[in-house]
Amino acid sequence: MIHLTSALQIEQQIIDIGDGGEYESITEAIGALITSGATRSNSSVTLNLLKGFVLKEQIHIENLNLDWVTILSEDSIVPIQASAISETLIESRRPAFLGRNQATLPTIGVLFEYDTQTARCDGITVAFGSKVRLLPGAGVNYADRGLGAYYHSEAFCYMEGLTEGGGGIGAGDVTGVSFRYCSNRAFMASFGSKINCARSILDYCSGDNAVYAIWGSFCDIYQSNVSHATNTAVHSRDGSKVNARETNVSHSNRGFHALHNGTINARYAANKWAGDGAKNCRGYGVMATYNSHIDAADLPVDGSHRGFHASTGSTINASTSSAKNCTIGYHATGASTINAQESDASGASWEGFFAEKGSIINADRSLANDCREGFSARFNSIINADTSSAQRARNNGFFANETSTIQARNSVANQAMINGFLATRSSTINARGSNARSCNGNGFRAEEGSSLNANSGDATGSGNEGLDVFRGSFISAQNSIGSLRLPERLNQLTREGAIFR
DSSP: OOOHHHHTTOEEEEEEESTTSSBSSHHHHHHHHHHTTOOTTTEEEEEEEOTTOOBOSOEEEESOBOTTEEEEESSSSEEEOGGGOOOOOBTTBEEEEEEESSOBOOEEOOEEEESSOOTTEEEEEEESSOEEEEOTTOEEETOSSOEEEESSOEEEEOOTTTTSSSTTGGGTTOOOOBOTTOSSOSEEEESSOEEEOTTOBOOSOOSSEEEEEESSOEEEOTTOBOOSOSSEEEEEETTOEEEOTTOBOTTSSEEEEEESSOEEEOOOOSSTTTTTTTTTOSSEEEEEESSOEEEOTTOBOTTOSEEEEEESSOEEEOTTOBOTTOSEEEEEESSOEEEOTTOBOTTOSSEEEEEESSOEEEOTTOBOTTSSEEEEEESSOEEEOTTOBOTTOSSEEEEEESSOEEEOTTOBOTTOSSEEEEEESSOEEEOTTOBOTTOSSOSEEEESSOEEEOTTOBOTTOSSOSEEEESSEEEEOTTOBOOOSSTTOSSEEETTEEEEO
């Protein structure tokens, strides 16, 4: 193998910084290196921060490649004196480290921590085509904004073995960078920039977003911890993408939010990195709005106020996911789509699965037991829920309203407080082979010009009629079981509609 170190005579140096070292500050040491004629073609330098070192300076690099310099420390955490980070360097921000105008900052292998959290005192920033590499375990805690990449810049943390063996097992238990307790975004990538920092520790971030990708940018935070965010944990917008696979965003206000053609990979796997997924979010576990897309297969959002929400032409893939004990488990509105096959929305205080305003929910083989309404389609919407269960609904198990359609063949809506299956206002339900036993109202009911297929259905034990029509509706009930309003007639044609058995 031929590489630069072997082809050229590279001088290896270790320079101590701090009390008793060769230089008092990082800036002084870098300045001396440049003056001495050291470059990446003839030098490889480690700046060693001695014990007790406190960062009292802003390291500002422009139009200079310092990737041949690495900053390490003897202390596990190096304090930053916030009062010394006083110069505004970029767009009202005061970063401790700034690389701009095609600069490459020194490789940072130190975990810094602000002594006092101060507005606009940031951690590490690269801008205008600049770069920075961070080593695992490095970072800046208690910054206002932790790590920022702006205007086609890049920040990354290389983790050996992460892509080997699947699931990141090749990297063992190594964690990435740390930007905890930031007060205004842990990560921000804007204007076509990239942040590639897997297994980052970004929890307890306040401000509007913990991870923020905007204006065609990209963030890779695979297997990271972004939990307990005061507002949104992971936010991708305006054509940006975030890979947050197996990432923990639990106990935040919003877990994942894609906005204005944003994309998020939020797929889940049950491992120590993914933690509780998006459980117990105070607002939304997963939210896609304005033509956005989120892949959240297998993700649990149990205990969140709203589980999965797609609106204004957006799409969420939430197959084999869980949204138990939410206010609404799965909600698609405004011509949106949620794919939630084999998912569980049981215990919702409102709807388990709710599609409205021209939307579609695909939820075959899913559960929505013990909800106010299990599956609800309204205003020209569609729910596909074959072989699904909505038992013990406080209102209706399956409810189609305002020209909507529900496919619920071989499904169960037993013990509903009102109706097991209700189609109303020109809607359609296909409940062939389904059970609606022991409902307080009707097992199968069609109202106001609606139609319901209850062939081979079971509506025994209903408090009212097992099968009932109202205001010009139609029920097909061949081989069904359940009482009728006029039990002596096999087929009934009344002014309210028709039931054919």
